Amino acid sequence: xxxxxxxxxxxxxxxxxxxxxxxGTKKLATVNLAPGVKVYDETLIQxxxxxxxxxxxxxxxxxxxxxxxxxxxxxxPGVKVLxxxxxxxxxxxHVSDIIGPKGVLFGVEFAPRVMREFIEKVAVHRExxxxxxxxxxxxxxxxxVVELVDVVYADIAQPFQAKYVADNADMFLKSGGYIMMAxxxxxxxxTATPSETYKREITHLEERGYKVKEVKxxxxxxxxxxxxxxxxx
Amino acid sequence: xxxxxxxxxTPLGPVLVNEEGQILASDMITQDKDPEKIARFMYxxxxxxxxxxxxxxxxxSLSKEYTLAVxxxxxxxxxxxSLKEVKVTVQPGSKVHRAxxxxxxxxxxxxxxxxxxxxxxxxxxxxxxxARWKVKEVAxxxxxxxxxxxxxxxxxxxxxxxxxxxxxxxxxxxxxELNDIVEDHEDYFKIVSKLGSRSNISLxxxxxxxxxxxxxxxxxxxxxxxxxxxLTEFDLNAIRLxxxxxxxxxxxxxxxxxxxxxxxxxxAPNIRGLVGPTLGARLISLAGGLEKLARLPASTIQVxxxxxxxxxxxxxxxxxPKHGVxxxxxxxxxxxxxxxxxxxxxxxxxxxxxxxxxxxTGEYKADELREDLEKRIEEIKTLYxxxxxxxAKKEPAQKKFRGHGKRKGESK
Ligand SMILES: C[S@@+](CC[C@H](N)C(=O)[O-])C[C@H]1O[C@@H](n2cnc3c(N)ncnc32)[C@H](O)[C@@H]1O
Numbered sequence: 001x002x003x004x005x006x007x008x009x010x011x012x013x014x015x016x017x018x019x020x021x022x023x024g025t026k027k028l029a030t031v032n033l034a035p036g037v038k039v040y041d042e043t044l045i046q047x048x049x050x051x052x053x054x055x056x057x058x059x060x061x062x063x064x065x066x067x068x069x070x071x072x073x074x075x076x077p078g079v080k081v082l083x084x085x086x087x088x089x090x091x092x093x094h095v096s097d098i099i100g101p102k103g104v105l106f107g108v109e110f111a112p113r114v115m116r117e118f119i120e121k122v123a124v125h126r127e128x129x130x131x132x133x134x135x136x137x138x139x140x141x142x143x144x145v146v147e148l149v150d151v152v153y154a155d156i157a158q159p160f161q162a163k164y165v166a167d168n169a170d171m172f173l174k175s176g177g178y179i180m181m182a183x184x185x186x187x188x189x190x191t192a193t194p195s196e197t198y199k200r201e202i203t204h205l206e207e208r209g210y211k212v213k214e215v216k217x218x219x220x221x222x223x224x225x226x227x228x229x230x231x232x233x
Numbered sequence: 234x235x236x237x238x239x240x241x242x243t244p245l246g247p248v249l250v251n252e253e254g255q256i257l258a259s260d261m262i263t264q265d266k267d268p269e270k271i272a273r274f275m276y277x278x279x280x281x282x283x284x285x286x287x288x289x290x291x292x293x294s295l296s297k298e299y300t301l302a303v304x305x306x307x308x309x310x311x312x313x314x315s316l317k318e319v320k321v322t323v324q325p326g327s328k329v330h331r332a333x334x335x336x337x338x339x340x341x342x343x344x345x346x347x348x349x350x351x352x353x354x355x356x357x358x359x360x361x362x363x364a365r366w367k368v369k370e371v372a373x374x375x376x377x378x379x380x381x382x383x384x385x386x387x388x389x390x391x392x393x394x395x396x397x398x399x400x401x402x403x404x405x406x407x408x409x410e411l412n413d414i415v416e417d418h419e420d421y422f423k424i425v426s427k428l429g430s431r432s433n434i435s436l437x438x439x440x441x442x443x444x445x446x447x448x449x450x451x452x453x454x455x456x457x458x459x460x461x462x463x464l465t466e467f468d469l470n471a472i473r474l475x476x477x478x479x480x481x482x483x484x485x486x487x488x489x490x491x492x493x494x495x496x497x498x499x500x501a502p503n504i505r506g507l508v509g510p511t512l513g514a515r516l517i518s519l520a521g522g523l524e525k526l527a528r529l530p531a532s533t534i535q536v537x538x539x540x541x542x543x544x545x546x547x548x549x550x551x552x553x554p555k556h557g558v559x560x561x562x563x564x565x566x567x568x569x570x571x572x573x574x575x576x577x578x579x580x581x582x583x584x585x586x587x588x589x590x591x592x593x594t595g596e597y598k599a600d601e602l603r604e605d606l607e608k609r610i611e612e613i614k615t616l617y618x619x620x621x622x623x624x625a626k627k628e629p630a631q632k633k634f635r636g637h638g639k640r641k642g643e644s645k
Contacts, residue, residue: 104353112371113499119364120597130357133364134279140305140325141279144242145356148335171304171326174335 007047013066013073015098017052019045028055028063030097034125039093053097057221060091061155061182064221070214072229074178078102080149082172084136084165085156088114089122095153096126103128106146110135139168148174155182162204169210169232179210179230182218198226205230238299240291241333241340242278242308244271244356247287248344249294254332258294259344262286266351271359272366281307288315295319304330365595372499379496380518383511386489389482393418396479400425403472407431407464410455419483420444424452425476429469431456503587506599507606508562508580515558516584527585527592534588535559535581559584564610571620572613579609 003022007029010016017029029045029052036051038044040059045052057063066073075081077100086092086107096105105128109115115133123131134142136156152173154165161183169179185197202212210230218225238257241248246262262284263270277284291312295301303309304325313321324330333340338349345352397418405412408431415421423442428434434456439449490511497510501523504513519537520526526534536543538558546553555574560566564580565573583606590598 112368115364116368116499116502116595116597119361119368123361123364124596127357130360131364132360133367140308143304143325143330143334144275144278145244145360146334147337148331167325171331172334 004045004047007045007052010066012071013076015075015077015100016055016066016073017047019052019054028057028066029053030055030094031100033097033100033128037121037125039121040088040090053094055094060094061218061222061225061227062091062094062153062180064218064225065180065182065216065227067221068216068218068227070216070227070229072178072213074151074180074229075099075153079151080104080106080147081151081153082106082108082146082149082168084108084152084154084168086114086118086122086131087111087155088117091155092118092129093122093126096122096129099128101128104147104149105129106132106142106149108132108134108136108142136168137164139164139171143171146172148172150174150177151180152177153180157182157184160201160204162201162208166205166208166210170208173232175232177232178213179205179228179232181205181228181230183226183228185224185226198228202228209233236299238295238301239327239329239333240301240303240312241330243337243341243344244275244359245341245345245347245352246274247290248333248340249291250329250333252329254329254336256340256344258290260287260290261345266347266355268355268358268362271355272363275359275363276366278305278308281305281311283308283311283315288312291319292316302327302329368499369595375496375500376517376523379493379500379514380522382489382493382496383514383518386486386493386511389486389489393479393482393486396475396482397421400472400476400479403475405461407461408456408459409461410459411452414448414451414455418479422476422479422483426473426480429473430464430466431459431461501588501591502597503591503599503602504584506597507583507587507602508559512558512561515561516588519558523588524592527588529585529588531578531581531585534584535577564606568610568614569620572617575613575617576610579606579613 004019005022006020008018010018015030017031019027019029021027032044032051032053042056043054045054055063057067062075075095075098077098079099080103081095081099083092083095083105086109092105092107099105107118107123107129109118110133112133115131119131123129130145132142132145136154137158149172152165152169154161156164158164161181165179165181173179183198183201198215202215205228206212210232212228212230214229216227218227237252239250241250246260248259249257251257262274274284300320300322301312302322302324303312304323306323309321309323312319341347341352342349401412401421404425411421411424415424424434427442428438434453436449436453439452440446444452493514494510497505497513501513501517504516507513516534516537517523517526520529536554536557539554539556542554545551556565556577559577559580562580565576568576583602587599587602590596
């Protein structure tokens with residue numbers, strides 16, 4: 001096994017680490033908020049009194065976006081995040097690591113089976129995670145639980161995702177807060193070429209008053225995916 | 234001008250505020266900080282059923298001159314149906330509601346006199362409870378579908394065996410030697426359906442069908458020396474009808490197994506994690522449903538599927554059976570005979586726990602249960618390593634479990 005030789009904090013983003021290996025390769029990592037517990041096939045690395053979890057850009061679009069050089073990452077220690085489409089928790093677990101014990105992640109997912117996994121593998125082990133089995137298209141159904149948040153993170157691969165994301169952000173995002181959204185071109189509309197879909201989704205966010213700050217294509221980490229960061233004025 | 238009053242729901246209960254965000258009234262639905270009550274309250278809100286208690290609170294706190302602003306349409310409808318004199322508007326994400334959400338900490342402290350950390354802990358417990366309930370609700374009744382599916386799987390297996398014997402006998406007239414060389418029914422069907430007559434069998438074609446080299450060689454050699462009768466295309470086509478159906482049954486079997494595996498994940502993840510999907514589904518089927526299984530004592534679960542033997546024991550004083558369908562689990566059938574009863578009892582005990590969790594609470598504990606069980610089995614294996622003295626001599630060769638043709642997958 002190749003041993004890690006150096007661990008440094010990410011130069012721009014607090015709460016995120018870079019692990020350097022003997023052979024010169026580098027990997028992103030976060031500090032495990034639930035020591036000893038793995039969520040997917042990440043590696044656990046002991047570093048001083050902390051345990052790090054490596055963060056795979058091929059498995060997580062946020063890690064992919066960081067590798068591709070996004071310059072804004074509002075997900076940092078202490079913030080509140082509304083996460084739409086947590087699935088079984090791959091990316092959400094890293095978000096939970098980053099925001100730490102002072103942050104809160106409200107995690108919405110509507111597929112019961114993956115929600116079950118999310119509860120047992122992620123939510124019960126992490127006190128900053130509040131799981132919500134709900135449909136992100138109907139935000140008033142969880143409006144009694146979710147507080148105003150710093151970030152709305154969306155990865156729900158729905159047609160017209162931007163509309164639902166904006167609906168959620170209208171209700172729950174602080175002014176000055178950020179939307180982070182992964183657009184999967186193929187499943188949103190198979191007939192349109194990827195760039196058309198991206199454009200339509202991005203235009204929608206702008207029409208709803210959100211300022212699009214960054215758009216990154218996630219190749220090669222993810223085929224036909226784009227990652228959007230937008231801000232609420 | 235009419236005054237606007239905003240109804241802000243929190244997991245602890247409703248709060249009424251005015252335009253300036255001042256709290257006019259509030260109602261805490263549980264004084265004893267019970268997460269279960271909170272979960273139930275949230276469930277009502279989500280499904281648009283405004284609880285009586287909230288309607289009562291609204292009726293007593295509001296007079297006619299107010300317009301009530303709420304965020305959810307269903308909630309609005311329910312309120313205006315019950316409180317005819319109140320004017321209700323729907324304003325999701327109104328300025329005031331947003332401001333309230335930003336101040337959640339101050340609001341719950343002021344309205345309910347509870348610290349934010351206590352509030353947060355309660356809410357988190359309640360949301361986990363609620364999500365588990367809802368996951369379970371979705372899976373409910375599916376236990377009976379899975380039970381039917383596993384019965385169908387048994388039917389398919391029986392039919393495969395039936396068809397296989399027929400095809401082996403039939404095609405055996407032409408190529409009798411093949412019967413002993415190819416044990417696996419599906420392989421046998423493949424040769425009949427895809428290659429047909431002996432003269433059409435070659436090494437290359439067998440390999441294309443996925444046969445291993447040495448087996449393929451044996452088949453080719455036997456084909457060229459076969460003592461069987463000639464076979465016309467006309468006769469072959471008739472045999473193929475059945476053989477093709479056999480192959481199709483294998484595909485059905487695989488699909489059913491996949492369905493059972495996935496459905497069991499929703500229906501009974503702990504049972505599935507402990508003994509695998511098929512055996513788990515069989516137990517549910519034998520008990521007549523997940524809840525019924527969960528209400529059975531471990532001693533009954535241990536002999537489920539051995540009712541006939543049990544009946545014989547009761548009636549004629551024969552020895553009672555030590556295990557029913559759980560015998561199919563490798564933990565038991567791979568163990569020496571004198572250990573099986575004890576292992577069966579341990580397994581049944583864990584199954585009873587798993588079934589109760591699946592039926593009533595829904596958290597995932599299978600890995601722990603399995604670890605405990607494996608520890609106990611280790612214990613049994615060391616404590617009872619040797620057969621009891623009396624039987625030591627006659628211990629029969631370990632019986633190999635052969636249910637229906639070749640069985641892949643299910644073992645854990
Ligand atoms: C691509 S996966 C998310 C992966 C996850 N974000 C990660 O990186 O680990 C998309 C998820 O969104 C969920 N989803 C789709 N539509 C949804 C909706 N309307 N409400 C809630 N969840 C939804 C799907 O069930 C699926 O689990």
